[in-house]
Each structure stands twice: as structure tokens, then as C-alpha cells.
Amino acid sequence: MSFEPKGRVMLVDGMALLFRAFYATSYGGYIRKTKAGLPTNAVYGFLQYFFDAVSTFEPTHLVCCWDMGKGTFRTEKYDGYKSNRIEAPLELIPQFDLVKEVVAELGVPNIGLAGYEADDCIGTLSACFSEESEVYIVTGDHDMLQLVDDRVKVVIMKKGRSNYKVYDPAELMAEKGLTPAQVIDLKGFMGDTSDNYPGVKGIGEKTALKLLTDFGSVEGVIENLHALPKGVRAKIEADLDMLHLSRDLAEIRRDVPVVCTLTECLWQLQRENAARKFDELEFGSLLHLLKAVPDDRGIVQIEFGELG
DSSP states (O other): OOOOOSOEEEEEEHHHHHHHHHHHHHTTSOOOBOTTOOBOHHHHHHHHHHHHHHHHHOOSEEEEEOOOOSOBHHHHHOTTTTTTOOOOOTTTHHHHHHHHHHHHHHTOOEEOOTBSOHHHHHHHHHHHHTTTSEEEEEESOGGGGGGOBTTEEEEEEOSSTTOEEEEOHHHHHHHHSOOHHHHHHHHHHHOBTTTTBOOSTTOOHHHHHHHHHHHSSHHHHHHTGGGSOHHHHHHHHHTHHHHHHHHHHHSOOSOOSOOOOTTTTBOOOOHHHHHHHHHHTTOGGGHHHHHHSOSSOOOOOOOOOSOO
């Protein structure tokens, strides 16, 4: 029986777009602010990225997902998780709430839940929406590749304007030699320096990829420890607990108690509300984007301004 999707849902990793926009627009030392002194550079850049993705992938439905504070079930499991992250720049902090206000005025739901990361909300919603629709996840985070399936594509934002890499299961296997599930197992073995969990000490990406190619999964490797070189076997045996913990930390949850229906996330630009918000934030140079959006669909071609 063929699959007839009820539209295309685009799940936006709001944190990824916001951070990317902040650093892209503050690189030269200039921070865009309102006349009252409110920093707005990250929100301004976020909107350019947002509308470019909408123009490129033409969703019928839109959701934006966010982290809701530092503490999550992962920090409870491992207190070193992301403990290496530096504090957000002072000019970015007020823009966390501001960007959600702007997204809401566009007519797009903001989804986030304390105790979980945006990734987990995206994982849950992608599983839910893919039952009826095709799903595109827009992010810069390669961890999201574990969510790829026949109805879920992960769109990785690359350097430069309008530059995306779209992954489905075939592309993931062709480029990285991995299935979606193996993306999680890979992190179990090699850890993640960005998120600050170690994996198995002494095992890097090359060895981890060979183990997964030869034995398929963490379980397959453990069942075949006797067949491994002595050095690799010793490293895994010494760090078995951390292997399992690292894999657990890497796995994006798909059962978070968040709910959003297709009706709630139908993409219909709230033009007047958005225009008022743009005017309030002195985004006059972006108002033409709203005027260019057709009434029936929020699809618009934009010109990148100060973003590179």
C-alpha cells in the first residue's frame, strides 16, 4: 500500500538557527540593536535562515523546537554532560525569549519541555508526524541523523547561504556508511567532545566505524569480544559501563510528552501580527519578506543581507 503524505512538516531546530545567526552576524564585532539598546542580531539572522529554509523546502506545516534550560534527564544521568559549554554571550541571552515571541507572531508553534532537549522534542514529533506526513528536520546537528527514515529527512545546514545537505537512509549509508541506529552506537564508542561524554577511552571514529561495519551494533561487538584484537577488547571491557551510558546519552528520545497536531502547525503566515513585531524590533529591511509571502502558503524567496 503506497504512502500518500498529508503535507510536508518542517521541524526547525530553533537553537541551531539562533546560535548560527548570532555568530554569523556578530563575527566582525557589530551587534545589531534597537534604538533602545535591545540586541536583535540573532533574531534578525534567524528570520533570514528561517525564511530561506521555508522557501527551499516548501513545507505545508511548521514547528519550531527549543531547549528549555540546562538541566535535563541527561545531566541527571551524567553530571559531566555539556559541562564544558561556555556561557552564552550576554547579547544573546535576551534574544532567547525574543525569538520565540517573533516565531509565535509568524503563526508557528514553539515547542519545548523542561527536562528534555529540543532534539528530543524533534525526535518525538518526527515520529508522530511521519505516520501521516513527510517530515523535514532543519538543523546543524549531525546527531539528528539518527532520526532519518523513509519518511523523515534530516536537512543539515552547511556553511554559506542556501547551502543544505539532505539525508535520507540511502544518502546516510552512501556518505557515512551508517544506518540511523548506528549513528547512536558510533557515539557510544567514540563519545562526543562537544557534549562532553567520553565513550570508550582510546577508541576513535575510525575504530568505531570498523567495529560497527564488522558487527553491526554495540550488542554485536560485545557478543564478539573474543574475535577482537586484544588491545581493542581490553579497552571495551574496561569501559563497558561508560559505553552503555554514552550510547544512552546520545540517543534522541521519541516519547517526550509533547503534543502538536497537524491542524495546530498548519503554515499560514500571520502577516499583520508579524509586521507589527518587525516594526517594533526595527526590522524594516525584512518587512518586504512578509509582503512577498502568498496568502495561501508561507513560501518566499529572500535575499541574504549581512549573513554569509
